[in-house]
Amino acid sequence: MKRGAMVPLVSYVDGEYVGDHLGGPGTHDRENPADVAEVVSTARWADPAIAEHAVASARAASSSWQATPAPVRGDVLRRCADLLEQRTAAIAQDMAREQGKTVPEAAGEVGRSVAILRYFAAQTLAPDGSSYPSHQAGTRLFSRRIPVGVVSAITPWNFPLAIPVWKIAPALAYGNTVVWKPSEVVPLTSTALLAAFIDAGLPGGVLHMLLGGGAGLGPALYDVDAVTFTGSTSVGREVVLPAAVASGAQVQLELGGKNVAVVLADADLDLAVAQVARGAFLSAGQKCTATSLVLAQESIRAELAARLSAWAAAAVVGDPRASATEIGPLATAAQLERYESFLDPAAHGGTVIAGGRGPAGGHFARPAVICDADPHSRASRDEIFAPIAVLEPVADLSDALRRANETHFGLTASIFTSELAAAYRFIDEIETGIVKVNQESAGLEFHVPFGGIKDSGYGPAEQGLAAQEFYTRSKTVYLTHAG
Numbered sequence: 001m002k003r004g005a006m007v008p009l010v011s012y013v014d015g016e017y018v019g020d021h022l023g024g025p026g027t028h029d030r031e032n033p034a035d036v037a038e039v040v041s042t043a044r045w046a047d048p049a050i051a052e053h054a055v056a057s058a059r060a061a062s063s064s065w066q067a068t069p070a071p072v073r074g075d076v077l078r079r080c081a082d083l084l085e086q087r088t089a090a091i092a093q094d095m096a097r098e099q100g101k102t103v104p105e106a107a108g109e110v111g112r113s114v115a116i117l118r119y120f121a122a123q124t125l126a127p128d129g130s131s132y133p134s135h136q137a138g139t140r141l142f143s144r145r146i147p148v149g150v151v152s153a154i155t156p157w158n159f160p161l162a163i164p165v166w167k168i169a170p171a172l173a174y175g176n177t178v179v180w181k182p183s184e185v186v187p188l189t190s191t192a193l194l195a196a197f198i199d200a201g202l203p204g205g206v207l208h209m210l211l212g213g214g215a216g217l218g219p220a221l222y223d224v225d226a227v228t229f230t231g232s233t234s235v236g237r238e239v240v241l242p243a244a245v246a247s248g249a250q251v252q253l254e255l256g257g258k259n260v261a262v263v264l265a266d267a268d269l270d271l272a273v274a275q276v277a278r279g280a281f282l283s284a285g286q287k288c289t290a291t292s293l294v295l296a297q298e299s300i301r302a303e304l305a306a307r308l309s310a311w312a313a314a315a316v317v318g319d320p321r322a323s324a325t326e327i328g329p330l331a332t333a334a335q336l337e338r339y340e341s342f343l344d345p346a347a348h349g350g351t352v353i354a355g356g357r358g359p360a361g362g363h364f365a366r367p368a369v370i371c372d373a374d375p376h377s378r379a380s381r382d383e384i385f386a387p388i389a390v391l392e393p394v395a396d397l398s399d400a401l402r403r404a405n406e407t408h409f410g411l412t413a414s415i416f417t418s419e420l421a422a423a424y425r426f427i428d429e430i431e432t433g434i435v436k437v438n439q440e441s442a443g444l445e446f447h448v449p450f451g452g453i454k455d456s457g458y459g460p461a462e463q464g465l466a467a468q469e470f471y472t473r474s475k476t477v478y479l480t481h482a483g
């Protein structure tokens, strides 16, 4: 028996919440992943006609938003940041109930979103072009960054506030209108973000939110000027990329990862254990930047495995709203099934020395350590997206680099060493978009470029000044004084 049926959350199109009069394929309940008997939200899904209406409305609103002075656009973002900050406690509680991350993790995500909004608000006062000397007398030659137009943003459930914000904030700051499709798993947090933008005074038509499944709504979202997507490599590469390119949109994909931590024999082992455990297990491993494969130099392999397994065994897994909890549940039943599938001996060929299901009643998984996995196994090759650290021994740095670069992903990697030469070589030779030395693979700052290579990404990086490249185009002006 489910508890907590409620008034459905709805999409927001053309400055209005889309009520029953626009139809849509029914309502969908979202359960609390820590207490599956509790319904956290009910959402009425939009249908493709509503999505098409959103794109048309975003197109119609484009010229007036482009004509709005950039600093005025920035003021809206600043007010939105202030509102989110004031609402932190309530949003963090709801995010914990809906997505499963702990309240401190959720509050941290709200804080990060506030910082991103303020950063892009400040960017609306930054130079928006360059001036060049011309070969022609009396000519001013300059280039300006101008908005691309209408942007579709498709976002996942694991950072339900921060990922939408790091797409929507730069898109709006640089003068674009946005059609946003959040993950069906997180309608409550998504609605809270939308409400902050509305309350901040964002004009109708500038931002639209579509609740519903990607397979149904996706096809309506590509006839735009740019598509930014974060999610799985399979959906991004096989569905979104070809469809968006065919419609002439520019595309940015942030995808999965198989992030490696190399631990050399000369590493500070206390530091390495603490950082690898954080990277692999916090947020229940559901970060695209989570540490998944640990390559340990032979002489410290056994000690590293034992200490990681002790960390895993001691971790408090439970209700994300309880103050003692370090690791909340996985977000969905499918995620828990996926976690368990990786612990099957056929999936790794090694030895599971910690892990297994957590408390009953929710999608709880204990942090797991798999030792001496077969390098050709699924656990050693695929993205896991759950709290599992897979350990493989390596002979030395060259062996670690060879093994790390075999993966078809290229998001982030870290190395633990006290040798500067080893750190430099790793920085130079690892094939990833982000590399860290003596730090966990996750935990990134918001004002620097973020993006992966190989199967982890496509198109320009996100965040920081890199965002300008995707959300604007260049217009070059030759201005000669007549007479």
Ligand code: NDP
Pocket: 154, 155, 156, 157, 158, 159, 181, 182, 183, 184, 185, 212, 213, 214, 215, 217, 218, 219, 230, 231, 232, 233, 235, 236, 239, 240, 254, 255, 256, 257, 287, 288, 383, 385, 411, 452, 456
């Ligand atoms: P999915 O790829 O399943 O979904 C991402 C988004 O795409 C959701 O909004 C989803 O909608 C939508 N979608 C699903 N199917 C389609 C389709 N056929 N057409 C258009 N849109 C579609 O990923 P998850 O939400 O499960 O997120 C986890 C994945 O995201 C992991 O692989 C992770 O590595 C990656 N990720 C990458 C990050 C990065 O920056 N590199 C950051 C965070 C996560 P719906 O689910 O509502 O149907």
